Amino acid sequence: MAKILICDDEAGLRAVIKRYALFEGYEVAEAGDGMEAVELCRNNAFDIIIMDIMMPGLDGFSAVKKIREISDTPVIMLSARGEEYDKVLGFEVGVDDYVVKPFSSKEIMLRVGAVLRRVEKRSTARSDYEGHIIFEKDGFKADMTAYKVFIDGVQSDMSPKEYDLLFFMIRNKNIAVPREKIMLEVWGYDYYGDDRTLDTHIKLLRKSLGPYAHFIKTLRGLGYRFDG
Numbered sequence: 001m002a003k004i005l006i007c008d009d010e011a012g013l014r015a016v017i018k019r020y021a022l023f024e025g026y027e028v029a030e031a032g033d034g035m036e037a038v039e040l041c042r043n044n045a046f047d048i049i050i051m052d053i054m055m056p057g058l059d060g061f062s063a064v065k066k067i068r069e070i071s072d073t074p075v076i077m078l079s080a081r082g083e084e085y086d087k088v089l090g091f092e093v094g095v096d097d098y099v100v101k102p103f104s105s106k107e108i109m110l111r112v113g114a115v116l117r118r119v120e121k122r123s124t125a126r127s128d129y130e131g132h133i134i135f136e137k138d139g140f141k142a143d144m145t146a147y148k149v150f151i152d153g154v155q156s157d158m159s160p161k162e163y164d165l166l167f168f169m170i171r172n173k174n175i176a177v178p179r180e181k182i183m184l185e186v187w188g189y190d191y192y193g194d195d196r197t198l199d200t201h202i203k204l205l206r207k208s209l210g211p212y213a214h215f216i217k218t219l220r221g222l223g224y225r226f227d228g
Helices: 011-023 034-043 060-068 084-092 105-127 160-171 179-187 196-215
Strands: 003-007 027-031 048-052 075-079 097-100 134-137 140-143 148-151 216-219 223-226
Touching: 003 011, 003 034, 011 027, 011 105, 027 034, 034 048, 034 060, 048 060, 048 105, 060 075, 060 084, 075 084, 075 105, 084 097, 084 196, 097 105, 105 160, 140 160, 140 196, 148 196, 160 179, 160 196, 160 223, 179 196, 179 223, 196 216
Parallel strands: 003 027, 003 048, 048 075, 075 097
Antiparallel strands: 134 140, 140 148, 216 223
């Protein structure tokens, strides 16, 4: 069963999330601040991390940056603030999902399950094919088997969510895809949160694509299309 690390300086909140996680059958470890979370990740393997932003000492953003140096464990970020800047910063450091307080423990468990299913799906896909699945156009190249993207010969460093979003759009290239379908397929569940989450990820993805950002077309009132 998957092992979760819950990092929050509020012991009561950790206890609530832990109770629901144990009920769902997960193993749980706790950290009261970012420093403790980083140390636990140095010495233990976790399947997913639930990380608060506002903590004394080492905040959540800094903790995730440190953890990313040693592990690509998926992270769900918790915050009492909902500003777009916080979300952009979180996604840029490699956060997989973002939840604004207050939230229900049921919602957290749904998101945990969705992220874990995506990770499992990615791992399975790498071993399902004899050769690599490649999409190439002009100076853009995406190796969807190896999870690598090259911009004019230089490998682009993307977050896990950017890869998921990009590869989904490539698989549906030249097709107008509604926002709801993108959220359902890429996020792994019927998303009822802030609808700016998708727009934020599209913005980050376009930044990563550099001169090929124009491949992603915005369809006002509908969704997006990858022109391939």
